[in-house]
Amino acid sequence: MKKSIGDNMIPKGWSFEQGLELVKKAGYDGIELWLGDVPWFQMSTTDSEIRELRRKVERAGLVVSNVSTGLHWETPVSSRDPKVRDRAIGIVERQIEAAQILGTDAILVVVGLVTAEVPYNEVYQRSVEAMQKLGPTAGNAGVKIGCENCNSEQRFLLSPREFWTFLNDVNSPHVGLHLDVGNIHDTGFAEQWIEIHGPRITRIHVKDVNKQRGRCGDQSVYTNLFLGDNNWPAIRAALDKVGYNGWLVAEMELRYRYALDQQFYDTAAAMDRLISGKL
């Protein structure tokens, strides 16, 4: 397995180049690029500018592990407004194009958003239709769409079997699961998600979670690896069992208050322990 971390973790005020240097120095193999979340990679970023990002990544001795985005929280494919849905599809298409240019084969999509306003049945069907539409586009580009399990925040596809049914309904070999082992909270167990989805997993986000805390105000449920309630030996065993040998991508919500670069080193060391299996 290989280690990666998101460019949205690069401390504010740092340049992309400075961030890449830190990521390499901390021991990562690659970097996850977040469309729309960082100044150097926006929807307005041109193809040639994306090619330049790739050159910078490669000059730093890294590769791009995958292309993610948080834009679908604001512009979901499950919106009631057709204009918003069109924009959401456009974001995924741009992710696919960018992935091709950046030389990676996976993107992350937050596929639907259940709210008090937009109920589950609507979100489900629109999400299936959107992924059915995008699957062939991804396939033609040699890219896989990984739908992320943002269980609590999306209030959508809350169990691994539900997610399995969703992927069956989409019915595309180019659409799978971008698993976040920290997002499952107390609605289940990451190791069971890994076992059930196995080869459908495109990438894995790693972070730990305090299952008993719950969101309240600005308090986060997420924490650094091995500090929370995830059963990491079971997760590691499940990865072995399904033969997952792909990217582990660090996604830490809680940031260090001081010595911001230290989190990169600490997280990389924890990921090494996870990969080694010495837990």
Added chain:
Amino acid sequence: MRIRVSRRHFLSTAVGAGAGLASVARGRCFGIASRSPAVLPQGHLDCVLVDLADGCRLRESLAGYEAALSRTHCRFLRAVPRQMPPAPVVIVPGCAGLAPDVAEIFRSSAEAGALVLVESGAAYAELPEFEAHRVALDLHFGLKLEAPVDLWSDGRGEESALARHAEGRRAEAGRSHVPYVDYNWPIAAKVRDFSRIVPLCNVVWAALNGEPIGWAQGRPMAARQSFGRGKLVFLGSPLGPALRYGDREAERWLNALLV
């Protein structure tokens, strides 16, 4: 029941197309939008589902009506307005753009005895298109529309979901919005809202030969109005999506309208 007979009588006498035709299966769509009446399958139609093409702002509403009609015993045809055959019920989903000649087709259908259901999708249109929609409905049907209202503008929609995500706030805090539209005709029904409505102005309904039949958050947004031998039903809150996503009350309401 009397309405149904009356509409069928209209159908059989107004135009030869529906008369003396072979029996056909119910719950079946007979056409595609571009097919002309001359090549329609021979059979009695209960309903025409109008595809306004670019004038339909909510394609999923059209799909919702089509799916719901397919589940009934109704024999229906999907057609473009300028080629629609006569039928006792005419449904116009997601209407935003409404050319004058098309509006006249709908008005003539109502005057000839049809029930014409115009569902507004203009709350999802850009402002100039909405304004044209408002003028057209006033000019051709005497309906006075207010500007669209976002029922979820108190900040509990998608945008606020993002904010909650970013802020880590609990989604359930302080929720009070009741997400339903209430109808009292043709049956009482409670149907999920579709975020935005086009409310009707307060008018002297008796002077318009009509009355409101639906409300959202206390605002009238649906009405029926008599025209000649038929009537116009206006919905300012899209019903088609609710039909598509399994709202049983919406389906019951439509079925009652078709009888």
